[in-house]
Amino acid sequence: KAGVTQTPRYLIKTRGQQVTLSCSPISGHRSVSWYQQTPGQGLQFLFEYFSETQRNKGNFPGRFSGRQFSNSRSEMNVSTLELGDSALYLCASRGRLAINEQFFGPGTRLTVL
């Protein structure tokens, strides 16, 4: 069974630009969560989608948005990039709703110059 895939793996952008990251969950998984990982703040929750609906959102500004498609693939978008947005963005999917064991993708390393 293929794992969670994320594209692109690496991105370099400049301040003010916008970026879209993509995540394909494990086949059959309908819940996708996004996290931001930085050395200073650790792992922080961005949002969670289930059946194309955002069910939960972390404490991030409105520049961070996401969506989920009918095939459970998810995208997140960051507009008006800031230097502080440089981070590893991790996507995770889960199959069993009874527990919250999440399986993580390899991440997208975003560098904002």
Next chain:
Amino acid sequence: ELKVEQNPLFLSMQEGKNYTIYCNYSTTSDRLYWYRQDPGKSLESLFVLLSNGAVKQEGRLMASLDTKARLSTLHITAAVHDLSATYFCAVDIDRGSTLGRLYFGRGTQLTVWP
């Protein structure tokens, strides 16, 4: 908001030694997860603990959960170099406004030296 504290944050130990990593959390929950992260890599699921008193073991690692004390431990037995990584504990309460969200500790960076 649920707080998760891990200690120590840095752990340097000699091969063959034993040690325990602690994970405390602030809100009632009976679901706790341990992950491993190698440098530059993603998170790998190690253990899922779903009830008070749960104990799971895999190789030289053993995890346990005490929901009354809001404490989980990850015990390392006879450490080997391959265990060098960062270990995260995560808690969820997965209801209402917290659906699908894991609350992570800051991680314990483990280095095992010969």
